[in-house]
Amino acid sequence: MDSHIPTLLITTLLLSISPKPVLGGDPDILTDFIAPPNSPPPNATFFTFSGFRSLVAAPVPAKFQVVKATMEQFPALNGQSVSYAALLxxxxxxxxxHTHPRAAELLFLTQGELEVGFVDSANKLYTQTLQAGDMFVFPKGLVHFQYNADAQVPAFAVSAFGSAAAGTVSLPNALFNSTVDDTVLALSFKTDVATIQKIKAGLKG
Structure with missing residues (x-):
């Protein structure tokens, strides 16, 4: 009997233990669209989102506001790997x-100016001042922000995402409005519990 394992068997074994590719976005679907279960066939209304109508001729809000068109608000996006948000x-x-764990964000500024930026995995900050008509991409999963520094003029932007449910993790909320122990937060930020509690109180105001 040959004491050597056949080459084909070795190749098969190596392929079976090789790392599998990781999906970088929403999974592909095998149909044109995904209709809600136990519902009649959709008509054109199913593919229409009117949630942004409230923004037309609306007054400037008192504080930052986002209006989303994700799979949650617009079920026709299920399986389409795209969503939008209007940012005021x-x-x-x-x-x-904040971060978007499941998608990159492509922001288009339609009015005003914005200071924008993100921090990469090497802790390098990239910032830019956007004018109306500019676009900026925030890479998937990276911490980023937008800031309207103008004390008089509002700004308006629309963002597109490469996922029907990009997700948003607000760092202030995730850290200070969660049940993470105050001592853990104090040690993480090299401060004391009293300071952490003061930050938490400020976020609730």
Whole structure:
């Protein structure tokens, strides 16, 4: 009997233990669209989203506001790997530091100016001042922000995402409005529990 394992068997074994490719976005679907279960066949209304109508001729909000068109608000997006958000920045307001774990964000500024930026995995900050008509991409999963530094003029932007449910993790909320122990937060930020509690109280105001 040959004491050597056949080459084909070795190749098969190696392929079976090789790392599988990781999906970088929403899974592909095998149909044109995904209709809601136990419902009649959809008509054109199913593919129409009117949630942005409230923004037309609306007054400038008192604080930063986002209106989303994701799979949650617009079920026809299920399986389409795309979603939108309308972003309204009153004067001197910010969209706090946050991440989108499942998609990159492509922001298009239609009115005003914005200071934008993100931090990469090497802890390098990239910032830019956008004018109306500019676009900026925030890479998938990276911490980023937008800030309207103008004390008089509001700003308006529309963002597109490469996922029907990009997700948003607001760092202030995730850290200070969660049940993470105050001592853990104090040690993480090299401060004391009293300071952490003061930050938490400020976020609730």
């Amino acid at each position: 920045y009153p004067p001197a307001s910010a969209n706090p530091v």
